[in-house]
Amino acid sequence: MGYLTASFEDLDQHAMEQLVIETNELSPILRGHIFIEKTLETLISRNLEIPQAFFSRNRGFDLKLDLARAMGLLSEAYYLSLKALNSIRNSYSHQAAYKVSFEELNSLKFGWEPIQKEAYAKACQKGIDEAARVAMIFLCGRLLTWLAAQMHNNRNSGSISRCRYKLPAIAGFVKY
Helix, strand or coil: CCCCCCCHHHHHHHHHHHHHCCCCCHHHHHHHHHHHHHHHHHHHHCCCCCHHHHHCCCCCHHHHHHHHHHCCCCCHHHHHHHHHHHHHHHHHHHCCCCCCCHHHHHCCCCCCCHHHHHHHHHHHHHCHHHHHHHHHHHHHHHHHHHHHHHHHHHCCCCCHHHCCCCCCCHHHHCCC
C-alpha cells in the first residue's frame, strides 16, 4: 500500500484489517508499529522539501520519531506513547520469551474517551491478547485522526476534512 497516495479511507480500512482480524497480542503490536511507522514517514515526507533526501536510506523508527518531534510534528504525548510502543516492539524482537505487560500497554494510552477506557478495562479482563489489540487500535486511531487534522490544516488533501474514522469507534463495536 502506498501510504503517501492512499486516501484516508484506504488507510483506515487497512488499519482495521491489520488490527482487528489477528488474535495474538504480538500481531497487533507489530502490525500497529508498522502502520505507525508508515504514518510517521508520511507525516515527515509531507513536511520536507525533498523527502527523498532523507528517505533514500533505511532509517530506524527512533530516528523518524525524533525527527518528527524535532520538526514540531508530534506533541509530547504522542511522542512518549510511540516511544513506549517502540520499546515494546524491540523487546519482542530481542527477547524470545518476552510477553508484554498490562503496565507497558498502559503507557500507550493518552487522551482516551471514557468509552475507550471502559472498552480497554473490559479487554484487560479478557487477557493480555485482547488488551494489546484494543490498545493498538486506539493508539493507531488517535494517530490517524491527528494526521488527518494535520493534513487538513496544511490543505494537502481535499477529502480529508470530510473523513469519518473507524478506529476510535471500535470502542462501541467491541462487545464485552
